[in-house]
Amino acid sequence: QVQLVESGGGLVQTGGSLRLSCTASGLAFGDYAMGWWRQAPGKEREFVARINRFGNSRFYGRSVEGRFTISRDNAKNTVYLQMNNLKPEDTAVYYCTAGFVHTVVAGRADYWGQGTQVTVSL
Numbered sequence: 001q002v003q004l005v006e007s008g009g010g011l012v013q014t015g016g017s018l019r020l021s022c023t024a025s026g027l028a029f030g031d032y033a034m035g036w037w038r039q040a041p042g043k044e045r046e047f048v049a050r051i052n053r054f055g056n057s058r059f060y061g062r063s064v065e066g067r068f069t070i071s072r073d074n075a076k077n078t079v080y081l082q083m084n085n086l087k088p089e090d091t092a093v094y095y096c097t098a099g100f101v102h103t104v105v106a107g108r109a110d111y112w113g114q115g116t117q118v119t120v121s122l
Contacts, residue, residue: 002111004096011118012086015017016120020081022096022113032080033101034072035109038092038118048094049081050104059105063089086120094118 008020011014015052035050047061058070069082079096094116099109 002097002098003111004098004111006096006113006116007096009094009118011119011121013121014087016086017082017084018118019083019097020078020094020116020118021078023078024074024096024098024111025077027098027111029077029098030074032098032110033104034070035097035099036070036079036081036094037097037107038090038094039115040089040092042093045095045107046092047105047107050101051079052101057101070071083118086118086121088122090118091120092118 001024006022012018033052036048037045038048039045049060051070053060055072067085072079076115096113097109103109
């Protein structure tokens with residue numbers, strides 16, 4: 001019933017930009033913190049970013065701080081991840097998550113999207 005549908009992934013060159021979107025349904029979107037995690041082949045999942053339910057608090061993983069921006073539009077039930085100055089090490093499957101803010105950061109969010117592939121070429 002709860003669905004997190006991601007879009008915007010693709011192939012970009014080093015230094016390029018990409019914006020991911022995640023639209024939620026089946027839940028009270030405004031009651032949930034939202035976040036992004038990523039996983040590269042053979043590696044553990046890595047925290048990327050989270051935003052609280054009001055959209056006035058943001059937190060980022062060390063590897064993306066200063067390059068990525070998370071935002072949300074509660075009227076559209078959508079969370080975004082603007083990715084700038086992309087690097088090959090950003091290549092991964094990116095997952096949208098929803099839950100209490102502490103569970104999002106800890107990787108224990110209640111809900112996860114299907115993942116969308118981001119590939120950054122040299």
